[in-house]
Amino acid sequence: MKFQAIKGVRDILPPESTLWNRVEQAAREVFGTFGFAEIRLPIFEQTDLFARSVGQETDIVSKEMYVLEDHELPGLSGLRDHLLLRDPMVSDSQSFEQYLKTLKDFTEAFRKAVTSGIAPATPANQGALRGMDVSLAELTSLVGGQNETSSRTHVDMVRVELSSISFGDRITPRPEATASVVRAYIEHGMQVLPGNVKLYYMGPMFRRERPQKGRYRQFYQIGAEVLGTSDAPGIDAEVIEMLLAFFERVELKGAALSINSIGDKNCRPAYVEKLRAELQKVREQLGADSQRRIETNPLRVLDSKLESEQAVIEKLPRIAEHLCADCKSHYDEVKRQLDLRGIAYQENWRLVRGLDYYMRTTFEITAPGLGSQNAVCGGGRYDGLVELLGGPATTKGIGFAIGTDRLVLSLQEAGVSEVAGGAARSTGGLDVYLAWFGAAAQVAAVGLVRRLRDSGFVVELPAVEMKFGKSLGLADRLKARYAIIIGDDELAAGVVAVKRLADGKQQKLAEPELFSYLHAERNIK
Numbered sequence: 001m002k003f004q005a006i007k008g009v010r011d012i013l014p015p016e017s018t019l020w021n022r023v024e025q026a027a028r029e030v031f032g033t034f035g036f037a038e039i040r041l042p043i044f045e046q047t048d049l050f051a052r053s054v055g056q057e058t059d060i061v062s063k064e065m066y067v068l069e070d071h072e073l074p075g076l077s078g079l080r081d082h083l084l085l086r087d088p089m090v091s092d093s094q095s096f097e098q099y100l101k102t103l104k105d106f107t108e109a110f111r112k113a114v115t116s117g118i119a120p121a122t123p124a125n126q127g128a129l130r131g132m133d134v135s136l137a138e139l140t141s142l143v144g145g146q147n148e149t150s151s152r153t154h155v156d157m158v159r160v161e162l163s164s165i166s167f168g169d170r171i172t173p174r175p176e177a178t179a180s181v182v183r184a185y186i187e188h189g190m191q192v193l194p195g196n197v198k199l200y201y202m203g204p205m206f207r208r209e210r211p212q213k214g215r216y217r218q219f220y221q222i223g224a225e226v227l228g229t230s231d232a233p234g235i236d237a238e239v240i241e242m243l244l245a246f247f248e249r250v251e252l253k254g255a256a257l258s259i260n261s262i263g264d265k266n267c268r269p270a271y272v273e274k275l276r277a278e279l280q281k282v283r284e285q286l287g288a289d290s291q292r293r294i295e296t297n298p299l300r301v302l303d304s305k306l307e308s309e310q311a312v313i314e315k316l317p318r319i320a321e322h323l324c325a326d327c328k329s330h331y332d333e334v335k336r337q338l339d340l341r342g343i344a345y346q347e348n349w350r351l352v353r354g355l356d357y358y359m360r361t362t363f364e365i366t367a368p369g370l371g372s373q374n375a376v377c378g379g380g381r382y383d384g385l386v387e388l389l390g391g392p393a394t395t396k397g398i399g400f401a402i403g404t405d406r407l408v409l410s411l412q413e414a415g416v417s418e419v420a421g422g423a424a425r426s427t428g429g430l431d432v433y434l435a436w437f438g439a440a441a442q443v444a445a446v447g448l449v450r451r452l453r454d455s456g457f458v459v460e461l462p463a464v465e466m467k468f469g470k471s472l473g474l475a476d477r478l479k480a481r482y483a484i485i486i487g488d489d490e491l492a493a494g495v496v497a498v499k500r501l502a503d504g505k506q507q508k509l510a511e512p513e514l515f516s517y518l519h520a521e522r523n524i525k
């Protein structure tokens, strides 16, 4: 059997991984200069954290989250699966009685697990236990008879109860990280910290989306969040400024910033109702998804990319005309703050974003070379989220997440394969290939390689002795800059032979001269 990476996930191989590291390193450096520090978050959270924060009706929560049941009852869940698959006939008394015995064993064991706290005592679990007791009694009374209809009805009822049981917490590999940051902020009482709490994170996220170019089921984000009591528009503008400074550092060309304000809990509900009423009037002109959203989440209709809906959407009422005075002045000030930083933007009234926690400022950045998945970053303000998750009502928040896969893709499309690596000393690639010949030379080589690596050179040391031609051939193929050769002659003379592979220039040097030579060459490289 041959294993392959599963659908929608992929390996990031060298040399592409070098570009990823450089991009991430650039983020650390740029974000650091804005006073942000890294938060390392768990990959798993309780499913409900995302359901509450991102919103039950969003695509992420309703369709794309992976949900796992985290429990310690493999035996019981195996028994449940076994029962779910059975279809016993009351007329076949042997199999019917066997089914009843298994069901009885399961019910008793599950009741014990709930009572002892191994399985959660949720209303659903307790209801399922009561339901199974009733069905078990009914089914037992049918034993020996022929009433197929009644037995089938109760077996079906048992099936429903079995399916509603949960053996433990529902957990989810994070589809995004803002909810986790807010959870951590509250859990660690970070509101007592002075000033705004500025955090950044990077790592994989998981959404069960239809894979295509720039869209994966495991993808990576670099994100940042500001949490604190102030919602000053200057914070919004500075977050965007930091983002653009980062894109400039990695030399992303053609990034375009769109902004919007989607109001707050004072003005948005009235707008949403107005939008819903207008959408009802044009319902027949909309596709099935948008029709459904009229009820569940009318704002999301504005996000539609469906060609046939565009003309209809253009005529819908716009939020900008329905913002309350506070939201309007906040938005105006965000724009003024962007202007005074010389940041160019486009206003896009349809930029509502696909997560429920946003309010007021929303923004997105698109980049070239990405086809339809051209949003390389999305973000916005989420002032009510901390309170929604049980934290202080006074804490406001704003942040963004960059899709690292898409950023790297856009850089590659533009021909960028290197990003200036800040503090990194090596320019990448192999500096030295050390060819040794004979057991004594290997001892000398091991010591020299250690000292070269300590000085920051990238060195390859063959693990077994090779023929001269083969060894030097490998140095060429690995694109080493220098080959160092140590054999009996060099050992006897207390030198090494060093060959610059670009032009074949070769000389014999003692170790101090070798280091001076390599350092000098590195500086002019």
Ligand code: HAM
Pocket: 175, 176, 177, 178, 207, 209, 214, 215, 216, 217, 218, 219, 220, 221, 223, 224, 225, 354, 355, 375, 376, 377, 378, 379, 380, 381, 398, 399, 400, 401, 402, 403, 404, 405, 406
């Ligand atoms: P989001 O818009 O869902 O926002 O994701 C942010 C970025 O992640 C997108 O613009 C895109 O570049 C990338 N992305 C999303 N899904 C995929 C995928 N399936 N494959 C590849 N890349 C993807 C958030 O996640 C918010 N938490 C952002 C935020 C932070 N808002 C405030 N703070």
